[in-house]
Amino acid sequence: MKTTLLFLLILLIISSGIPRIGAAEYEAGTQIALPEGALARLGKGNAKMATFSPDGGLLAVAGSIGVWLYDVQSYKEVSLFTGHTKHVACVAFSPDGKILASGSTDGTILLFSSVWKE
Numbered sequence: 001m002k003t004t005l006l007f008l009l010i011l012l013i014i015s016s017g018i019p020r021i022g023a024a025e026y027e028a029g030t031q032i033a034l035p036e037g038a039l040a041r042l043g044k045g046n047a048k049m050a051t052f053s054p055d056g057g058l059l060a061v062a063g064s065i066g067v068w069l070y071d072v073q074s075y076k077e078v079s080l081f082t083g084h085t086k087h088v089a090c091v092a093f094s095p096d097g098k099i100l101a102s103g104s105t106d107g108t109i110l111l112f113s114s115v116w117k118e
Contacts, residue, residue, distance in 0.1 A: 040075040049090050054097040062088040067102045067112075081112050 045064035052059055058078065061068045066082035084104035091102045098114040 046087070048087060051091055051093065053093045054095060058093075058097075060091045060093065060100055062091040062102060064088075067091050067100065069100070081110070083110050084108055 069078040086106035
């Protein structure tokens, strides 16, 4: 009983000094805890690779959750593509920009048509 109370007291003391950032305060493009000169935070999870669309208007970021698609001008999330069972290791646009391909460490390749343009 004393051990449990001591543990809870220590946990309370430690946690009271840790700043909390709620989900509502975290949005794409936030400036919270960014290095000096950084404009936005892209992707969530571990990013493995990023590539621009042929017209330069979109940025695809491959990561542990899936493929995040961002508008380059606004830094806003356009879409999140999922379906792999492990980390997405690579991502590429077709030359015409209408298809996005992603490859995963699970051994699969997924193709996404230009659903982001609808």
